[in-house]
Amino acid sequence: MIDINEETLQKELADRLLKKIFADDNLENFKNIASDKNFLNDLTSELIEKIFSNIAEKKSSDAEENFSVAEKNSVAEEKNISETEKAISAEENIIGKKFFNENDKAEILIEALPFIQKFYGKKIVIKYGGNAMINDELKEKVMQDVALMKFVGINVVIVHGGGPEITGFLKKLGKKSSFVSGLRVTDEETVEIAEMVLDGKINSEIVTLLNRRGLRAVGLSGKDAELIQAEKKLATVYEDGQKSKVDIGYVGKSKKINIQIVKDLISQNYVPVIAPIGVGEDGESYNINADYVAADIAGALQAEKLLLLTDTEGVYKNFEDKSSFISTLTAAEAKDFIKTGIISGGMIPKVEACLRALQNGANKAHIIDGRLPHSIILELFTAQGIGTQVE
Numbered sequence: 001m002i003d004i005n006e007e008t009l010q011k012e013l014a015d016r017l018l019k020k021i022f023a024d025d026n027l028e029n030f031k032n033i034a035s036d037k038n039f040l041n042d043l044t045s046e047l048i049e050k051i052f053s054n055i056a057e058k059k060s061s062d063a064e065e066n067f068s069v070a071e072k073n074s075v076a077e078e079k080n081i082s083e084t085e086k087a088i089s090a091e092e093n094i095i096g097k098k099f100f101n102e103n104d105k106a107e108i109l110i111e112a113l114p115f116i117q118k119f120y121g122k123k124i125v126i127k128y129g130g131n132a133m134i135n136d137e138l139k140e141k142v143m144q145d146v147a148l149m150k151f152v153g154i155n156v157v158i159v160h161g162g163g164p165e166i167t168g169f170l171k172k173l174g175k176k177s178s179f180v181s182g183l184r185v186t187d188e189e190t191v192e193i194a195e196m197v198l199d200g201k202i203n204s205e206i207v208t209l210l211n212r213r214g215l216r217a218v219g220l221s222g223k224d225a226e227l228i229q230a231e232k233k234l235a236t237v238y239e240d241g242q243k244s245k246v247d248i249g250y251v252g253k254s255k256k257i258n259i260q261i262v263k264d265l266i267s268q269n270y271v272p273v274i275a276p277i278g279v280g281e282d283g284e285s286y287n288i289n290a291d292y293v294a295a296d297i298a299g300a301l302q303a304e305k306l307l308l309l310t311d312t313e314g315v316y317k318n319f320e321d322k323s324s325f326i327s328t329l330t331a332a333e334a335k336d337f338i339k340t341g342i343i344s345g346g347m348i349p350k351v352e353a354c355l356r357a358l359q360n361g362a363n364k365a366h367i368i369d370g371r372l373p374h375s376i377i378l379e380l381f382t383a384q385g386i387g388t389q390v391e
Contacts, residue, residue, distance in 0.1 A: 005070070012327055015090060017361055023077075027377060030162075037078050060300050063284045082213055092338075097285075108237045111381070111382060111383060112381040112382070115380060115381045115382075116152045116153075117383065118305060119149075119153075119154050119380065120152065120153040120154065121132060121153055121154075121155070122154060122155065122303075122304035122305075123154075123155045123157065123266065123301045123302070123303040123304055124149065124154055124155070124156055124157070124303060124304055124305045124306075124307065124380075125156075125157045125158075125159065125297050125298040125301065125303045125305070125306045125307070125362075126146070126156060126157070126159070126294075126297065126307045126309065126354075126358075126376065127159050127160075127161070127290055127291055127293075127306070127307065127308045127309060128142065128158050128159070128160040128161070128206070128307055128309055128368045128370075129160060129161035129162075129163075129290055129291075129310070129370070130161075130309055130310050130311040130371070131311050131370060131371050132309050132370035132371065132375075133161070133162070133164075133165075133202075134164065137280070137370075137373070138370065138371065138373065139209070141373040141374050141375075142309070143209045143210060143213060143214070143368070144374070145374055145375075145376040145377045146158070146210060146213075146215070146271070146376070147213040147214065147215055148377060149376070149377075149380070150215055150271060151214075155266045156271050157262060157266070157271070157272050157274070157297060157298075157301065157303075158206065158271065158272070158274065158334065159271065159274045159290055159293050159294035160198075160202055160203065160271045160274070160275065160276075160290060161245065161290035161291075161342070162194075162197055162198045162202045162275075162290075163184070165197050165201070165202060166184075166193065166194050166197050166198070167294070168195050169193055169196075171234060173193070173269075175189070175190065175193075180235040180237060180246055180248050181237055181246075182383070183233070183235045183248055183251050183309070184248070184251065184287070185248045185249055185251075185323065186248060186249040186250045186251050186287055186289075187249050187250070188249075188250065190249070190250070191249070191250035191252065191285050191286070191287055192285075193280065194287045195221070195275075195277050195285050195287075198221075198275040198276065198277055198287075199219070199221045199275040199277060202217040203220075203221070203273055203274075203275045204219055206219070206273050207219040207273050210271055214232070215271050216268075216269060216270045216271065217270065217271040217272075217273050218265055218270045218271070218272055219263075219271065219273050219275070220261070220262075220272055220273065220274045220275070221274075221275045221277045222274065222275065222276060222277045222278040222279060222288070222293065223277055223278070223279040223285065224261065224316075225258060225260075226258050226279055227257065227258055227259070227260040227261055227262065227274070228254055228257060228258075228276075228277070228278035228279065228288065228293065228296075228366060229254070229255045229256040229257075229258065229278065229279060229280075230252035230253060230254060230255055230278025230279060230280055230286040231255045231280065231281075231286075231287070232247070232250075232251060232252060232253075232280075232289060233251050233252050233253040233286075234246060234247055234248070235247075235248045235251070242312035242349070250284065250285060250286050250287060251286065251288075252278045252286025252287065252288045253278075253288060253289075253292065254288060254292065254293060254296045255278075256382060257296050257297060257299075257300040259297070259300035262274075262297065262300075262301065263301070263340065268304040274293065274297065276288045276290040276293040278290070278293075289349065291308060291349055291350060291353040292349075292352075292353055292356065293366075294306060294308065294355040294357075295353040295354070295360070295362075296356070296357075296360065298357040298360075298362040298365070299356065299357050299358075299359070299360020299361045299362050300360065301361075301362075302353050302361045302362065302363075303357070303361075303362045303363065304362075304363050304364070305362070305363065305364050305365065305366060305377065305380075306353075306354065306357040306362050306364075306365040306366065307365075307368060307376060307380075308350055308353060308354070308365070308366065308367050308368065309368060309369075309370030309375065309376075310350060310367055310368070310369065310370060311369070311370065311371055312347070312367075312369060313325065313369045313386075313387065314326065314327070314367050314368065314386075314387040314388030315329060315343060315347060315351065315367060315388040317337075317342055325388075326388050327384075327388060327389065328388070328391065329351075329388055329389065329390050329391075330390075330391060331355055331358055331390065331391070334351050334354065334355055334390055336351070337351075337356065338351060347367075350367050351367070351390065353365070354366075354367065354390040355390065358390065358391070362389045363391075364389055364390065365389070365390045365391075366379055366387050366388065366389050367388045367390070368384075368386055368387030368388075369386065369387060372377055372386060375387070
């Protein structure tokens with residue numbers, strides 16, 4: 001059994017996978033791969049089952065729901081069958097669905113392998129933030145997803161946030177956080193603390209977690225090699241019907257991305273992990289919104305995809321109506337939805353980041369729910385996906 005927690009997912013296994021997949025461009029070859037039981041058992045052990053466990057659980061849930069409907073319909077006809085017997089039968093049916101048989105494993109591989117082939121050698125930028133950074137279990141799932149992506153030949157770049165951690169650290173030091181139009185007022189002391197938390201704590205933690213899984217991750221600040229040349233960002237304030245700009249300190253925006261250092265690291269098979277701290281003309285540090293940094297990095301890399309991990313499922317036409325979920329959104333539609341108020345509040349900067357990435361050269365952008373275990377893999381390697389794709 002492969003157990004990524006024990007770091008036994010060896011690169012030799014990944015090499016075997018890639019050699020098998022790309023030996024023949026004909027997708028029929030995938031079926032032959034899936035029918036190779038020894039190879040199949042290696043690849044579809046505990047890791048694959050973990051990654052796609054929610055698929056099985058959904059099937060089980062559907063089976064349970066269908067059984068319930070059938071059960072209700074048959075009550076009148078089968079009064080002699082006890083409710084206990086029905087419950088036992090339902091439980092056996094559900095349990096049977098929860099475990100993968102060989103055909104289930106083959107179907108999972110057949111669905112995933114074309115996507116693996118499609119994204120092999122491509123660059124994908126992940127903005128890592130939200131609850132997935134705080135919850136230890138979700139953090140583990142994200143690291144597993146990144147490891148799997150890298151082992152099957154995808155060039156991954158991570159840009160991370162860290163707002164809650166900065167707030168917590170400031171609180172410990174007795175320094176109160178204040179915000180203007182959603183932006184943290186950042187004096188010189190605060191930006192020093194933010195840089196220490198983002199670059200010194202969070203960034204190094206992510207790098208360590210990835211390296212323990214057999215990857216070669218390297219931490220970067222936007223100040224390294226002047227990766228992110230920044231300038232001051234003024235907050236927009238509306239008061240008495242008037243719009244004005246307010247200086248809130250060392251809060252910045254990207255002025256220029258010097259992407260070569262990231263390209264160099266990718267070419268040497270490293271995983272760059274970037275903290276959203278930019279450098280000004282006089283060497284001063286600026287704290288920058290990580291969504292926008294990820295968008296700018298994705299654009300500069302001409303990335304295949306930008307994935308924004310958030311604490312929401314994606315975009316809705318009406319958030320109160322879950323049936324109004326939008327799985328695919330064009331750039332023109334996104335701009336119109338912002339203008340008409342369909343997209344509002346905290347979703348606006350997420351969608352704007354997606355549009356920014358597309359405008360600057362990325363192929364597609366996705367807003368996905370980082371609270372869902374293995375959300376990255378489910379978005380990339382399944383036909384339906386789970387989030388909102390902006391194209």
